[in-house]
Amino acid sequence: MATEGGCRLPSGEHDFAGRVTELLDSRRYEEAISLIHERLAQGMDTATVDGVLLKSWIAGTLIDIGSEGNIGHAVKEGMDIFVNERERLNAVIDEHEIEYCLGNARSALFALQASEPGFRMRPGTIDVLTKAKNHFWRAYKRMPATSAPPHLLVNLANALRSSGRVAEALQYYDSAILERPDHPEAHANRAEALWHLNRLSGSLTANMLWQMMKGYDMATRSTRIPEHFRAQWRAKRDYLRERLVPIGQDEDRTNRDLAETQAEANAHSQYRKFCLTNHLTLSEHSLYCPCIGAQRDDLAIPKSTAPIGGEFVPRMILLLNRLKSEFALARLLYYRAVQDPTEEWVTFDEELEFAELEEGEAIGVRPEMLRTAFRMCFGILDKIASGVCELFQLAGAKEPIYFHSFWREKQKGKDDDERWAKINSLDNLSLLALYSQATDLSQQDGEWRHFKRWRNALEHGMLVLFKYREEFTDPMEYGLLDWNRAVVSVPYDDFVQKTLQMLQLARSAIFNFVFCVRQEGEKEMRSDRPGLPLTIPPKY
Numbered sequence: 001m002a003t004e005g006g007c008r009l010p011s012g013e014h015d016f017a018g019r020v021t022e023l024l025d026s027r028r029y030e031e032a033i034s035l036i037h038e039r040l041a042q043g044m045d046t047a048t049v050d051g052v053l054l055k056s057w058i059a060g061t062l063i064d065i066g067s068e069g070n071i072g073h074a075v076k077e078g079m080d081i082f083v084n085e086r087e088r089l090n091a092v093i094d095e096h097e098i099e100y101c102l103g104n105a106r107s108a109l110f111a112l113q114a115s116e117p118g119f120r121m122r123p124g125t126i127d128v129l130t131k132a133k134n135h136f137w138r139a140y141k142r143m144p145a146t147s148a149p150p151h152l153l154v155n156l157a158n159a160l161r162s163s164g165r166v167a168e169a170l171q172y173y174d175s176a177i178l179e180r181p182d183h184p185e186a187h188a189n190r191a192e193a194l195w196h197l198n199r200l201s202g203s204l205t206a207n208m209l210w211q212m213m214k215g216y217d218m219a220t221r222s223t224r225i226p227e228h229f230r231a232q233w234r235a236k237r238d239y240l241r242e243r244l245v246p247i248g249q250d251e252d253r254t255n256r257d258l259a260e261t262q263a264e265a266n267a268h269s270q271y272r273k274f275c276l277t278n279h280l281t282l283s284e285h286s287l288y289c290p291c292i293g294a295q296r297d298d299l300a301i302p303k304s305t306a307p308i309g310g311e312f313v314p315r316m317i318l319l320l321n322r323l324k325s326e327f328a329l330a331r332l333l334y335y336r337a338v339q340d341p342t343e344e345w346v347t348f349d350e351e352l353e354f355a356e357l358e359e360g361e362a363i364g365v366r367p368e369m370l371r372t373a374f375r376m377c378f379g380i381l382d383k384i385a386s387g388v389c390e391l392f393q394l395a396g397a398k399e400p401i402y403f404h405s406f407w408r409e410k411q412k413g414k415d416d417d418e419r420w421a422k423i424n425s426l427d428n429l430s431l432l433a434l435y436s437q438a439t440d441l442s443q444q445d446g447e448w449r450h451f452k453r454w455r456n457a458l459e460h461g462m463l464v465l466f467k468y469r470e471e472f473t474d475p476m477e478y479g480l481l482d483w484n485r486a487v488v489s490v491p492y493d494d495f496v497q498k499t500l501q502m503l504q505l506a507r508s509a510i511f512n513f514v515f516c517v518r519q520e521g522e523k524e525m526r527s528d529r530p531g532l533p534l535t536i537p538p539k540y
Contacts, residue, residue, distance in 0.1 A: 009057050010050035020061060025226040029069035036062060046085065052092040055081060060101045067108035070115070079105035099139035100152055106132030107159060123407065123435040124424040126163065130439050133159040137440070137447035150176035150183045158189055164433030166196045167508040170287050171279045184222035188233050191215030194288060200430065200515045201284050202303045206249050207257070211288055213240035265290040271335060279504050280331050282324055282511075297324055299510065301517050308521025312391055316517045319387045323380055323510050327503075330376040334503060337369040338496055362465040362492045370465075374499045375458045377506040378403070381441075384513045388434065391517060392426065394419050403509075404441035404452065430516035437509055451502060454495075457488040465492040 009017050016039055023032035036058055045051040062078030065071060082089065082098055082105070089098060110128040113119060136156040140148055153176035161169035173190035176183055191212040198204045216237035220230050244250075249257075268276065268290070275281045276290050286294030301317050302308055381403035389395040389406065409419045423431070440448045457463040466489055490498075 010053045013054050017057065024065055027228060029065050029071060032065050033074055046088055049092050052089055056089050056093050063101060063105045063108060067104065070112060072109065072112050075105050075108045096139040096142040099135045103132045103135030103139065103155060106135060121429060121432055122424045123432060129159065129162055130436065133163065134447050150180045150186060154185050154189060161193050161196060163436035164429040165436055165508060166193055166200060167287055167511045169193045171504065184219040184225050187215040188219035197287060202306060206247055207289050209240055209244055210249055210254055213237055213244060261289065261291040264292040268295060274335055275331065278500060280507055282327065282507065299514055301514050303518060308518055308525055310521045310524035313521055316387060316391065319383065320514065323383060326376055326380050327506060327510060330373040331503060333369040334373040334499055337366045362467050367465055370496065370499055371458055371463060374502055375455055377502045378455045380506045381509055384509050387513060391520060394422065404438050407435060407438060428516055428519050430512045430519060433512040434509060434516065437505060454488060454490065462487045464489040465495050467492045
């Protein structure tokens with residue numbers, strides 16, 4: 001199945017492309033590769049638009065063939081075209097399309113790597129997956145978030161899910177389905193993510209079962225997918241449908257439940273609706289359902305289905321309370337900063353008076369709420385890093401710990417990084433998820449590393465938010481920003497969107513921290529010396 005959203009074809013090549021696509025859909029991969037090689041041998045003028053379009057289509061299709069057929073050399077051949085001829089291709093092909101195709105290539109190469117005997121998911125073994133995720137992030141960044149195409153959202157979500165980041169993956173699958181309700185890959189992969197969530201949470205509700213079944217069912221209805229994909233999804237749908245029968249989840253019961261769910265979702269406060277819509281809740285149930293079960297941030301380390309143990313659990317619960325408390329404030333500040341100002345919330349802005357520089361800076365209580373919300377997210381992440389170090393005994397009591405960098409020790413002249421080796425010896429998928437999130441903020445190659453620069457400006461310098469309008473003076477014209485290297489300027493609307501993304505990252509990290517601790521607590525219950533068993537009562 002050719003990758004949706006791939007590069008355009010020149011008008012004279014549709015017969016050739018049709019034959020290749022037919023071979024690909026019928027899983028005759030080697031024949032498809034041979035046909036492509038025959039066309040490449042004929043040559044093409046990449047100094048022309050048509051030549052570039054054909055070359056890029058061939059490169060993307062080689063990646064598709066290698067991905068579906070587990071043929072590494074085809075993936076590498078397609079990737080090499082994008083890498084070696086990037087400047088020429090970029091004259092015609094949008095940058096985000098190239099990044100998207102490179103992300104597909106890296107994802108395929110990682111899948112091949114992960115299928116090798118003895119492979120284990122560890123921070124030290126997912127470099128290729130991290131690069132794939134970074135390519136998708138770069139494609140995502142190069143277009144407005146509100147217009148990101150569904151195929152990009154799905155493949156980004158797939159990379160996040162493979163990294164253990166299930167909360168974020170579900171968020172982007174939901175965004176893709178909202179954009180295009182009949183998108184088959186979005187529905188099928190969202191169902192896979194719910195299976196993943198079930199393994200992490202240890203609970204499987206009737207609602208979750210039904211949503212997984214419905215996801216596969218929606219995916220099978222597409223007329224554009226090859227039969228072998230439809231057959232896989234149909235088998236999973238039928239298996240789940242059989243599991244729903246013994247618990248009385250027939251069509252009538254499901255329709256009643258859906259109506260009740262919608263009524264309960266409509267009954268939430270405006271604030272809770274805002275949190276659910278923007279993926280800012282701390283409830284496992286809210287990850288997939290907006291019913292009454294999503295009305296409170298009841299995320300907890302102990303499971304409702306089985307006890308966990310370990311002397312560390314009470315300390316981790318204490319930390320979780322602090323994380324939830326700080327996140328609740330950051331989230332509320334964001335809500336109050338961006339909500340309709342007519343809603344009652346007295347800020348006493350009329351008692352503030354500022355010098356007018358006609359530079360368009362957003363200043364006052366609401367912008368400060370926004371800045372504070374952004375800054376608090378880094379504090380939450382650093383506390384999670386400290387919790388991980390406490391849980392696994394990774395750092396000394398006096399060592400400063402930062403989420404984006406603590407994974408490797410910073411000791412001059414130390415040849416053997418003991419911390420990195422220990423982290424890679426641990427079997428904990430949610431620890432891997434936290435590491436993957438840290439790579440987003442890495443100062444070396446993280447795609448969101450500028451967030452740390454913004455945070456430093458907030459803490460130690462000045463982050464200036466501008467609402468640019470024609471009547472405002474250019475702030476650079478009068479040297480308003482060049483008097484201090486610690487001054488950073490960001491468009492106000494961009495900062496609003498990025499603060500939301502930072503909140504979503506922090507929220508996902510809290511989930512990953514809980515699942516990480518929970519998994520270690522389960523290990524303690526299986527060991528010879530379990531700690532105090534703890535459970536929470538089931539609610540839904």
